[in-house]
Amino acid sequence: MKPESESAGVPAVELKGITKRFPGVVANRDVNLRVMPGTVHAVVGENGAGKSTLMKTLYGMHKPDEGTITLNGEQVVLHNPSDAIARGVGMVHQHFMLADNLTVLENIVLGAEPKRWGGFGLNRAAARTRIREIGKQYGLEVDPDVLVENLGVGDRQRVEIIKVLYRGARVLVLDEPTAVLVPQEVDALFEALQVLKAQGLSIIFISHKLDEVRSVADDITVIRRGTTVATADPKTVSSRQLAELMVGSELPSPQTSESTVTDRPVLEMKHVELVKDGRHLLRDVTLTIHAGEVLGLAGVEGNGQAELVESIMGMRTVDGGTITLAAENITTWTTRRRREAGIGYIPEDRHRHGLILDAPLWENRVLGHQTRHPNTSGPLVNRAGARADTERIVGEYDVRTPSIDVLASSLSGGNQQKLIVGREMSGNPKLLIAAHPTRGVDVGAQAAIWDLLRNARAEGLAVLLISADLDELIGLSDSLTVILRGELVAQVDPSTVTPEQLGSAMTGAGEAA
Structure with a gap:
């Protein structure tokens, strides 16, 4: 010093x-x-x-x-x-x-x-x-x-x-x-x-x-x-x-020590196509994520990751292929029905798709889960239940805030992210889509989110992980797929690939393995 x-x-x-x-x-x-x-x-x-x-x-x-x-x-x-x-x-x-x-x-x-x-x-x-x-x-x-x-x-x-x-x-x-x-x-x-x-x-x-x-x-x-x-x-x-x-703690590591991958498919995408104005945003996308598996999706931003996520979530209607969740064909389901069936979603852009910045924290706890316990009482929002569960999330996920009544915009980016992670894990999902889950968070929050993903994976959660942090992708993933211009172009072994090799595959400049 x-x-x-x-x-x-x-x-x-x-x-x-x-x-x-x-x-x-x-x-x-x-x-x-x-x-x-x-x-x-x-x-x-x-x-x-x-x-x-x-x-x-x-x-x-x-x-x-x-x-x-x-x-x-x-x-x-x-x-x-x-x-x-x-x-x-x-x-x-x-x-x-x-x-x-x-x-x-x-x-x-x-x-x-x-x-x-x-x-x-x-x-x-x-x-x-x-x-x-x-x-x-x-x-x-x-x-x-x-x-x-x-x-x-x-x-x-x-x-x-x-x-x-x-x-x-x-x-x-x-x-x-x-x-x-x-x-x-x-x-x-x-x-x-x-x-x-x-x-x-x-x-x-x-x-x-x-x-x-x-x-x-x-x-x-x-x-x-x-x-x-x-x-x-x-x-x-x-x-x-x-x-x-x-x-006040040591630098965390994303490394996962042992495999928990099962042979039970949770999400299956077969030959999925997404076309806009004659241009393929997704082309012949086929992948499977099993219970207990983290599938990492690597790609330079703008190569179809967002469109793939939106197709799984029902935010886009695919032009071909099928999407199956726990053996049920959900290709034509609404986003709400998919959420109720057990898809959790940590969005890439927390401001656009994860929060209402001008609403208090307890109302943001309800977002995307309006029809599920503890947020509902018949056809109405259960205000007391939502507030109590928000207090639980704030304590459990170390969301630093003076009150659950402050606006989401008053929180730092990392605390906003921890609120979203806590909300999405509260529904006991079958599949978690985690798009840049630790972007803009400090080492303490990063370690907490990594631990959460590892623990949930060990309990059978299927995770689709998208991240620009290649060390995070390599460390947390059981399998890694590279997406380039809307196509899945390579599958690599996280235990052997280097960040430089993965970066080359992402840009189309070389082989990843």
């Missing part, structure tokens, strides 16, 4: 004594952070530790109740993100904020459009030139005229970074930037960060992947329960030590 006063020179960012209170909770308490120019400064901490609140304060989304913000030696007051952008602070959010139906150029200039001579119309030529200049300067090349919907995840992230650089950012806040990237894309991102550093930019890197943090960061600040507890040197600190600083 090293004292924060050791660094010389004028910091690009200095936060002193930042305190931010919300009703019933102190999100940040006397937080200190110093980021030097031309460095990558990682901020780590468990979910609910206050990282997001701190970054939103730096980005002008919150005004601190106490403390000061200093940028390049000048103390500032930031009233909104526009103030932060004007001061050279840009933020790339974990959930990309891009419009799929617009081009790269249109997304980048939106709200900062260069005008033609006379002030009328978008000067596309000037914008295109500037975007290409930024791409070349920082190693972030991307075609300005391609539609965002046609980009892979790695290129979408490049667009987000170019968007803040286009506005003149010299401080970049990256929130979980590797959460959805395959290893090759992570390597490309880290190469770009080295170029940004060399150009004198400062990067604040928020992540739960401690090995990545240690490999890319120049300094690491640890936040626990709303306050800074240490600044660590990535050259000397271990991932295990960081985990202990964050949550």
Whole structure:
């Protein structure tokens, strides 16, 4: 560990004594952070530790109740993100904020459009030139005229970074930037960060992947329960030590020690086809998941994973093939009937498909389970039963909240995820679809979710696991299937495949085994 006063020179960012209170909770308490120019400064901490609140304060989304913000030696007051952008602070959010139906150029200039001579119309030529200049300067090349919907995840992230650089950012806040990237894309991102550093930019890197943090960061600040507890040197600190600083426990492992796979099929998909506008979203998908089995589905985002999940859930009507749950043909069943038959669902996007953010926690407990005990009393919602079971989930799954009556939007991402996991496991499902179950959660919550999946698997649960964390996929899965452009293209052995081999198979660049 090293004292924060050791660094010389004028910091690009200095936060002193930042305190931010919300009703019933102190999100940040006397937080200190110093980021030097031309460095990558990682901020780590468990979910609910206050990282997001701190970054939103730096980005002008919150005004601190106490403390000061200093940028390049000048103390500032930031009233909104526009103030932060004007001061050279840009933020790339974990959930990309891009419009799929617009081009790269249109997304980048939106709200900062260069005008033609006379002030009328978008000067596309000037914008295109500037975007290409930024791409070349920082190693972030991307075609300005391609539609965002046609980009892979790695290129979408490049667009987000170019968007803040286009506005003149010299401080970049990256929130979980590797959460959805395959290893090759992570390597490309880290190469770009080295170029940004060399150009004198400062990067604040928020992540739960401690090995990545240690490999890319120049300094690491640890936040626990709303306050800074240490600044660590990535050259000397271990991932295990960081985990202990964050949550007081050792770094968890996703490894599963023994097989519990039975010969009893729970989910069977045979020759499933899904077509939209003449294009195959799924082609001849055939797979089986047995009781006690975790089937991992590996693929770069946008290759059919979401469509496969939505087909199983009944959110899409398939154009061919059959889907069977516990020997019953459910191909034409409604989503509600499938849920009642025993399908649990941890969605990829918890905000769109998992929660009503403006509703209290106990109402979110009811979602998707409106017709089942303890949420119903005849045709009506059993308010008392739902509230009591929400209290149970909050305690059992360590959902950190002052009350079950607070809005879901007030929880950190990891606590939102733990609420969803608790809800979906409460119905004793036969099949659990777990799409990115530990995305954006800290090592403590991650370990809890892994333990839950392992225990449920041992009791006979069938699990379809989709994850961008290849170590998680390899460690938890009994079998692994690779999906590429809507087709299942490879089956690999989790006990022998490496993340690099799996990443190559996912991109179509090589064999996985």
